[in-house]
Amino acid sequence: MVSSVKTLGWTETVLRVDLSARKSWRDAIPRDLLHAYLGGRGLGVRFMRDHFRLNPFDAEIPLIFSVGPLCGTPAPTAARLTVVTRSPLTGTIYDCSAGGRFAWRLKGAGLDAVVVTGRSAVPVALVISPDGAEIVEVPQLWGRTVPDTVSALSGRGSVAAIGPAGEKGVLFANIMMGEGNSVGRGGLGAVMGAKNLKAVVASGDRQTGIADPQRFDVARQDVMRLFRASPIIFGELGISEYGTPALVDLMRQRRMVPTENFRRTVFEASGNYSGPAIRRDYNARKDGCYGCPIQCKKSTPEGEPLPEYETVSHFGALNGIASLASIVRSNTLCNELGLDTISAAATLSAWGEARGRFPTADEVPGLLRDTAMRVGEGELLALGSCRVAERLGRPELSMSVKGLELPAYDPRGAYGMALAYCTSNRGGCHLRAYPISHEILRKPVPTDRFSFSGKARIIAIAEDTNAAVDSLVACKFSFFGATLEEYAELLAATTGVDYSPQSLKEIGRRICLTERFYNCTNGFGMKDDLLPERFFAEPGSSGEGIEIPPVDRTRFAEELQKYYRIRGLTTEGTFDDPDFLLNQP
Amino acid sequence: MLGQIARFTNKLIADHSAHPREIAFAAQDDIIVADGNPELARLAGELLSRLSCLGMAVARPALPFADFLVARTPRDESHIVPRDTETRTFLHDIPFLRRGALGDDPAAKIARLLGNRKGIIVEGTGIVASGALTVEQAYINWSSIFHSAFVKYLQDVLHGGFLLPGEAEAFDAFRRGWLRPLTAEGLVFREGPLTDPGEILDEIAAVGRYTVERGLVDSFFGNISCKSGGVIYISQTAASLDALDGCIDPVPTDNSSTFGITASSELLAHRRIYEQSGASTILHGHPKFAVVMSMECAERNCTVTDCWKDCDRVRFLGDTPVVAGEIGAGGLAKRVPPVIAGPRKAVVYGHGVFTVGERGFGDAFRSMVEVENWCRDAYFRALEGKLAKG
Numbered sequence: 001m002v003s004s005v006k007t008l009g010w011t012e013t014v015l016r017v018d019l020s021a022r023k024s025w026r027d028a029i030p031r032d033l034l035h036a037y038l039g040g041r042g043l044g045v046r047f048m049r050d051h052f053r054l055n056p057f058d059a060e061i062p063l064i065f066s067v068g069p070l071c072g073t074p075a076p077t078a079a080r081l082t083v084v085t086r087s088p089l090t091g092t093i094y095d096c097s098a099g100g101r102f103a104w105r106l107k108g109a110g111l112d113a114v115v116v117t118g119r120s121a122v123p124v125a126l127v128i129s130p131d132g133a134e135i136v137e138v139p140q141l142w143g144r145t146v147p148d149t150v151s152a153l154s155g156r157g158s159v160a161a162i163g164p165a166g167e168k169g170v171l172f173a174n175i176m177m178g179e180g181n182s183v184g185r186g187g188l189g190a191v192m193g194a195k196n197l198k199a200v201v202a203s204g205d206r207q208t209g210i211a212d213p214q215r216f217d218v219a220r221q222d223v224m225r226l227f228r229a230s231p232i233i234f235g236e237l238g239i240s241e242y243g244t245p246a247l248v249d250l251m252r253q254r255r256m257v258p259t260e261n262f263r264r265t266v267f268e269a270s271g272n273y274s275g276p277a278i279r280r281d282y283n284a285r286k287d288g289c290y291g292c293p294i295q296c297k298k299s300t301p302e303g304e305p306l307p308e309y310e311t312v313s314h315f316g317a318l319n320g321i322a323s324l325a326s327i328v329r330s331n332t333l334c335n336e337l338g339l340d341t342i343s344a345a346a347t348l349s350a351w352g353e354a355r356g357r358f359p360t361a362d363e364v365p366g367l368l369r370d371t372a373m374r375v376g377e378g379e380l381l382a383l384g385s386c387r388v389a390e391r392l393g394r395p396e397l398s399m400s401v402k403g404l405e406l407p408a409y410d411p412r413g414a415y416g417m418a419l420a421y422c423t424s425n426r427g428g429c430h431l432r433a434y435p436i437s438h439e440i441l442r443k444p445v446p447t448d449r450f451s452f453s454g455k456a457r458i459i460a461i462a463e464d465t466n467a468a469v470d471s472l473v474a475c476k477f478s479f480f481g482a483t484l485e486e487y488a489e490l491l492a493a494t495t496g497v498d499y500s501p502q503s504l505k506e507i508g509r510r511i512c513l514t515e516r517f518y519n520c521t522n523g524f525g526m527k528d529d530l531l532p533e534r535f536f537a538e539p540g541s542s543g544e545g546i547e548i549p550p551v552d553r554t555r556f557a558e559e560l561q562k563y564y565r566i567r568g569l570t571t572e573g574t575f576d577d578p579d580f581l582l583n584q585p
Numbered sequence: 586m587l588g589q590i591a592r593f594t595n596k597l598i599a600d601h602s603a604h605p606r607e608i609a610f611a612a613q614d615d616i617i618v619a620d621g622n623p624e625l626a627r628l629a630g631e632l633l634s635r636l637s638c639l640g641m642a643v644a645r646p647a648l649p650f651a652d653f654l655v656a657r658t659p660r661d662e663s664h665i666v667p668r669d670t671e672t673r674t675f676l677h678d679i680p681f682l683r684r685g686a687l688g689d690d691p692a693a694k695i696a697r698l699l700g701n702r703k704g705i706i707v708e709g710t711g712i713v714a715s716g717a718l719t720v721e722q723a724y725i726n727w728s729s730i731f732h733s734a735f736v737k738y739l740q741d742v743l744h745g746g747f748l749l750p751g752e753a754e755a756f757d758a759f760r761r762g763w764l765r766p767l768t769a770e771g772l773v774f775r776e777g778p779l780t781d782p783g784e785i786l787d788e789i790a791a792v793g794r795y796t797v798e799r800g801l802v803d804s805f806f807g808n809i810s811c812k813s814g815g816v817i818y819i820s821q822t823a824a825s826l827d828a829l830d831g832c833i834d835p836v837p838t839d840n841s842s843t844f845g846i847t848a849s850s851e852l853l854a855h856r857r858i859y860e861q862s863g864a865s866t867i868l869h870g871h872p873k874f875a876v877v878m879s880m881e882c883a884e885r886n887c888t889v890t891d892c893w894k895d896c897d898r899v900r901f902l903g904d905t906p907v908v909a910g911e912i913g914a915g916g917l918a919k920r921v922p923p924v925i926a927g928p929r930k931a932v933v934y935g936h937g938v939f940t941v942g943e944r945g946f947g948d949a950f951r952s953m954v955e956v957e958n959w960c961r962d963a964y965f966r967a968l969e970g971k972l973a974k975g
């Protein structure tokens with residue numbers, strides 16, 4: 001069944017692991033399923049079809065690691081994987097994409113996906129090589145930080161691990177890749193912890209075959225040319241130079257920086273942690289996902305990962321903290337403990353507003369440790385902003401959608417973003433439709449950030465596009481320059497199967513609707529597609545000729561209805577057809 | 586949506602690129618709206634219903650070059666490959682459908698091909714282009730194909746002469762009827778040096794409009810800047826030269842802030858040109874004859890295969906230097922600044938023209954007009970020579 005022949009794009013193989021029974025085996029993945037769902041997010045979501053109703057902490061819930069057909073090829077930004085399961089934070093279906101050598105090593109072990117079910121009685125690591133998989137007991141690693149765990153296991157391959165936060169079931173615990181990339185938001189680390197799975201190690205080195213190397217090379221050069229032509233990617237002020245903190249100054253100028261739990265939208269001290277400030281104070285050097293030419297991540301000369309835009313802004317402005325040193329420390333702590341930085345910072349902020357005082361720079365490290373260990377105040381904070389605010393009797397203070405904390409783009413400053421936070425199948429996330437790309441960064445073309453006109457259609461198309469991108473799996477940042485056109489070429493050249501931008505968007509649509517169907521079956525509907533009341537009631541910080549009024553409730557509701565119509569949903573945002581899934585491949 | 590459709594229909598009419606009576610756009614939100622020539626509007630709407638995009642432009646170009654290109658292409662080929670940077674960077678190549686291949690359900694055929702690309706040529710119908718996110722994007726893609734087809738046709742005729750019945754007559758009509766004399770006469774420029782930020786923004790917007798109104802460039806491609814004190818005021822990426830109000834970024838020259846991340850992809854080129862030339866203003870556009878003539882290279886036995894990227898010679902069009910270099914971080918920012926300092930103007934291979942002004946934009950604008958007029962004359966001289974030889 002498992003051939004050693006070089007495959008083209010896909011390996012057509014899944015590793016199934018039952019931790020309760022301590023066994024693992026390889027299965028073939030039907031080719032038509034791969035053609036219809038590609039890999040990554042799409043394949044993972046498809047694999048959840050019979051399991052999406054399970055409680056995320058049920059032993060039988062699958063935790064799925066899946067790579068895509070481009071992984072292992074020199075396609076730019078494609079050394080990535082997706083982790084899929086149901087989120088304990090939001091209750092929605094959940095996927096998260098992360099870059100790193102781990103994805104490449106997993107593919108190199110001859111696998112398109114690993115599906116882990118069951119629960120081990122003792123802490124274990126799953127060690128995967130081209131020849132098989134081993135479930136190794138690692139009680140000595142339980143309680144250890146992510147870097148400690150990674151260094152203990154790195155002799156056996158590339159490592160994806162949880163920290164104490166995942167072990168303790170913190171609802172926004174991450175899975176961390178050895179090189180510092182995180183499988184973030186949504187608490188997938190807690191699902192892994194509940195399985196007593198401390199780490200997954202992969203050590204494959206098989207090549208991914210390419211059906212038409214010449215065609216592939218042309219497409220690859222086209223992508224690289226577009227990267228170079230994009231000011232956002234390789235421009236002198238772009239993300240390759242400054243990382244995503246290049247956005248700090250821009251968001252300040254556009255007056256849409258979530259400040260003090262979204263009470264304001266300008267933070268006067270944000271210049272302290274701008275891209276140039278980080279470069280100056282930390283001597284930042286380029287770093288990034290394995291094999292990526294963009295290298296948007298930054299680290300210190302000693303290799304300590306420096307924070308990304310969302311992290312600096314939320315540990316900064318959102319909590320009213322002006323000290324870059326404090327922000328960098330918070331970022332490092334989250335990485336070590338395995339906490340999601342956005343949700344951690346946003347939860348502290350909601351908690352701060354509820355008790356009448358935001359945490360100081362000095363208090364944050366202790367609070368993060370307590371959160372990861374679930375002691376003291378951390379017992380509460382570990383539940384995420386939604387549950388924290390509810391328990392404190394101030395539910396309106398959680399700045400989240402479907403329980404997922406909003407990232408660092410205030411929806412009052414970009415109406416497509418406002419809508420996309422709500423239609424996102426994994427809750428308040430900026431990356432599903434990524435309207436910031438056109439509303440703020442003018443790519444591929446600009447749209448009016450203060451208008452809802454056309455946004456429902458734009459968001460639906462972008463959700464489909466990004467679902468395909470997440471299934472290839474490529475990085476969203478590629479699309480500040482390239483388009484699905486070039487990636488469809490890369491995919492067709494790799495697999496020998498014809499794909500077009502249109503067919504990829506149709507696949508994306510199938511994935512988005514499947515996710516929505518899972519969510520609706522689990523009780524989600526229009527009532528959950530809603531922004532926190534603050535955004536409809538309070539203005540942002542106007543000034544410098546820019547007005548930041550509250551979001552127009554009526555226009556928002558109209559546009560949401562348009563979105564439902566475009567998606568073929570009922571006015572309640574649900575499905576008319578109970579057999580929707582049966583009609584999908 | 587109808588407002589957008591009206592706006593871009595008028596742009597296609599104003600820049601003379603499409604037949605005024607054969608333009609249609611469609612857009613879809615939760616419903617599809619289409620407007621313009623009824624038959625083309627129906628087609629645009631049908632295409633949109635089959636594709637995941639928001640906007641669609643279907644229009645017959647005011648010049649028959651695209652159809653000629655299709656007819657001149659060998660029967661077994663299905664796309665053309667213009668050599669300008671627009672195509673090279675964004676379109677890659679331009680697929681077409683021949684008149685005879687449309688069958689009973691042309692919309693289905695067109696949609697299938699268009700599902701792969703930003704735009705295509707449909708022989709006998711025109712250029713069909715989609716916009717994933719906006720009506721403007723459909724217009725931009727339509728214009729890019731018009732521009733690229735124009736450049737390729739002029740090149741092909743220069744090298745291959747006329748091959749089809751009616752071509753010579755149509756070309757003559759283009760030369761005597763469609764082309765307008767290019768001039769800066771009658772335009773008012775502020776003297777400079779420009780120091781007041783409000784005045785700088787106004788002047789940039791006005792000059793951007795001039796370049797389009799005078800037919801010097803297509804609206805979408807190009808960029809413009811003015812340096813004053815420690816700030817470069819530069820048009821934003823993906824901004825139309827004739828609609829720059831609110832689309833100019835003041836970028837500090839010392840890179841102390843990154844909010845200029847949305848500035849033109851040629852920011853680095855502009856910065857270096859200022860450093861090396863001491864100029865106060867820069868104008869960059871893609872006037873078509875300059876683009877065509879920049880690729881007429883007399884070198885024989887040259888070993889370079891990727892001229893756009895790897896040519897390191899400085900050639901000349903009259904007294905204007907021509908260098909190679911791709912967009913953005915791709916190389917023109919390295920090669921243009923050293924050659925522009927002396928002559929105050931330069932052409933980039935297959936791409937366009939940079940000119941600089943000493944105090945205001947007047948001299949930069951006039952200089953670009955001169956370069957394009959020189960290239961226009963040179964083109965027709967060369968073509969006449971070619972046709973005379975037979």
Ligand code: SF4
Binds near residue numbers: 293296
């Ligand atoms: S652009 Fe950045 S996040 Fe994306 S793959 Fe490259 S290094 Fe990773």
Ligand SMILES: [Zn+2]
Binds near residue numbers: 870871936
């Ligand atoms: Zn240009």
